[in-house]
Amino acid sequence: MTKQELFDEIKKKESFLCVGLDTDPNKIPAHLQKEEDPIFAFNKQIIDATADYCVSYKPNIAFYESLGPKGWESLQKTLEYMPKSHFSIADAKRGDIGNTSNMYAKAFFENMSFDSITVAPYMGEDSVTPFLMDGKWVIVLAHTSNKGGLDFQRIVNQETGNYLFQDVILKNREWASSDQLMFVVGATRAESLLDVRKVAPDNFLLVPGVGAQGGDLQGVAKYGMTKECGLLVNSSRGIIYASNGEDFADVARQEAKKLRDEMSQLLDQYL
Template identity: 75%
Template structure:
C-alpha cells in the first residue's frame, strides 16, 4: 500500500485506528475454544466487527509463533481474511545481519504479503535496508517505545548532543524515504512527539499504548499529527478484550467505533 492510498483510507473512514491482534488463547472467550481454529475464529469475528472503523491491523507475531506451525497457519488465514484496502503490519520487531534480515523480509513481504513489518534499528544500516528493497512495502522502525525499559537506552544523550532515539531518526532517514519508512513512538510518551516531529516531520508514526496502556489520544494528535495525518494509533487489549463473553465482537465493535468517533473529531480539527 502506498502512502497516498493509506491517507485516502484515513480520509474515507475518518479514522487513523490500528487494531492490534494480540490474540492469546488464555484470554479469548471460552466458547471459541471448541472450534477448529480458535485463534482464527476469534480474529475473524474481531475483523468483521471492526473493519469499518480502522485503517490497519497489527498481528503481534509472538502470539502466533509461540504456537508453532498451527499458529503460523492461523496467522496466514487471518492475513488473508483482512480486507485488501486495510493496511497490515507484521509486528515482529526483526533485525539481524544483512543476509538474515533479507530472509525475514522475504518471509513477511513475499511469503505472507504483509504491507509492513516492525524492525529494531540497533544493528544499523545493513540490518534494515534489506526490508526497504520491496516495492510498496514499509519498514516501521522502533524509535521511542512506551515500555518502561525503553528509558534504559533510548533517552541517553550522545556526544553530539542528540539523544539516542533522535540519532536513530536522523541516521535512518539516509536509508529510506517517507514512502517506505515509519517509526514506532509510544503513546505514553506523547509530549516526546514534539521532538520526534522536529526530526521526522513528514513520516507516518505507529503509536501504540492508547487504551489499556493509558496513552491519551487527544495528546497524541495534538503533538504528532501532520498535514497527512501521519499517525496510526494502535489499540489492542482495549478493543479485542473489551469483553470475554459471547458478546465480545459486539463490545469490540463498540470500542473501535468510540475511538473512531474521537479520531473523526481530531482529524476535522487538525486537517483543516
C-alpha cells in the same frame, strides 16, 4: 499501499485506528475453544466487527509463533481474511545482519504478503535496508513506551545534542523516504512526539499504547499529527478483550467506534 493511499483511506474512514491482534489462546472466549482453529475464529469475528472503523490491523507475531506450526497457519489465514483496503503490519520486531534480514523480509513480504513489518534498528543499516522492498514499509522502533525504553533511547549524544532515538531516526531517514519508512513512538509519552517531529516531520508514526496502556489520544494528535495525518494509533487489548463473553465482537465494535469517533473530531480539528 502507498502513503497517499493510506491517507486516502484515513480520510474516507475518518479514522487512523490500527487494531492490534494480540490474540492469546488463554483470553479467547470459552465458546470459541471448540472451534477447529480458535485463534482464527476469534480474529475473523474481530475483523468483521471493526473493519468499518479502522484502517489497519497489526498481528503481534509472538502470539502466533509461540504456538508453533498451528499458530503460523492461524496467522496466514488471518492475513488472507483482512480486507485488502486495510494496511497490514507484521509486528515482528526483527533485526539482524543483512543475509538474515533478507530471509525475514522474504518470509513476511514474499511468502505472507504483509504491507509492513516492525524492525529493531540496533544493528544499523544491515538490519533495516533488506526490508525496503518495492511497495513495502519498514516501521522502525524509535521511542517506545516500555519502562526499559529509557535505558538507552534518551541518552544524549554529546556531539549532536540529540537523544539517541533522534539520531536513530535521522540515520534511518538517510536510507529511505517517508513514502516507505515509519517509526514506532509510544503513546504514553505524548510530549515526546515533539522531539520525534523535530527529526521526522513527515513520516507516519505507529503509536501503540492507547487504551489499556493509558495513552492519551488527544495528546498524540496535538503533538504528532501532520497535514497528511501521519499517525496510525494502535489499540489492542482495549478493543479485542473488552469482553470475554459471547458478545465479545459486539463490544469490540463499540470500543473501536468510540475511538474512531474521537479520531474523526481530531482530524477535523487538525487537518
